[in-house]
Amino acid sequence: xxxxxxxxxxxxxxxxxxxxxxxxxxxxxxxxxxxxxxxxxxxxxxxxxxxxxxxxxxxxxxxxxxxxxxxxxxxxxxxxxxxxxxxxxxxxxxxxxxxxxxxxxxxxxxxxxxxxxxxxxxxxxxxxxxxxxxxxxxxxxxxxxxxxxxxxxxxxxxxxxxxxxxxxxxxxxxxxxxxxxxxxxxxxxxxxxxxxxxxxxxxx
Numbered sequence: 001x002x003x004x005x006x007x008x009x010x011x012x013x014x015x016x017x018x019x020x021x022x023x024x025x026x027x028x029x030x031x032x033x034x035x036x037x038x039x040x041x042x043x044x045x046x047x048x049x050x051x052x053x054x055x056x057x058x059x060x061x062x063x064x065x066x067x068x069x070x071x072x073x074x075x076x077x078x079x080x081x082x083x084x085x086x087x088x089x090x091x092x093x094x095x096x097x098x099x100x101x102x103x104x105x106x107x108x109x110x111x112x113x114x115x116x117x118x119x120x121x122x123x124x125x126x127x128x129x130x131x132x133x134x135x136x137x138x139x140x141x142x143x144x145x146x147x148x149x150x151x152x153x154x155x156x157x158x159x160x161x162x163x164x165x166x167x168x169x170x171x172x173x174x175x176x177x178x179x180x181x182x183x184x185x186x187x188x189x190x191x192x193x194x195x196x197x198x199x200x201x202x203x204x
Contacts, residue, residue, distance in 0.1 A: 018069035025062030026144045043121040098143045122187045130187045138179020142172040
């Protein structure tokens with residue numbers, strides 16, 4: 001009985017850590033994507049880039065915590081409680097792998113290029129780069145949304161592989177495409193004038 005209580009306590013601790021990491025990760029991801037899209041309308045500045053880098057670090061720590069707590073839960077469920085590796089559980093792992101790859105793409109591809117684009121308006125950035133940034137941001141949003149649905153919708157527990165893939169592949173693909181389209185639309189619009197550059201701004 002003592003062992004079962006200890007196992008239950010460990011499972012609960014990993015569950016709380018998992019939920020906390022997910023909450024921090026998705027909250028920070030939503031905040032930064034909204035903030036960056038609003039600021040990117042006028043181009044890329046140092047403040048926007050600093051915000052993106054800080055959020056990237058926080059989200060990275062959240063993803064690491066998701067891996068640690070998730071693997072802890074998996075070890076208890078499969079190794080001690082003799083659970084089964086369901087299609088939903090495998091898809092959860094795949095989504096966290098997707099989040100990890102997305103973080104690597106942002107670190108290796110997006111941030112170094114944004115460093116070189118500081119001070120440029122969106123219509124001055126090569127369209128292919130802008131669209132790729134949008135697709136990566138959209139894929140990130142799709143992964144976080146998928147993780148939310150997998151954790152919160154009980155019906156997915158009994159779904160077969162074909163049903164789960166039929167639902168989540170369009171979610172992930174649609175999110176990436178939507179991000180790319182939004183980036184292309186933002187890049188086509190002229191930048192909003194800085195208030196200090198207007199006549200009223202110079203007189204004030």
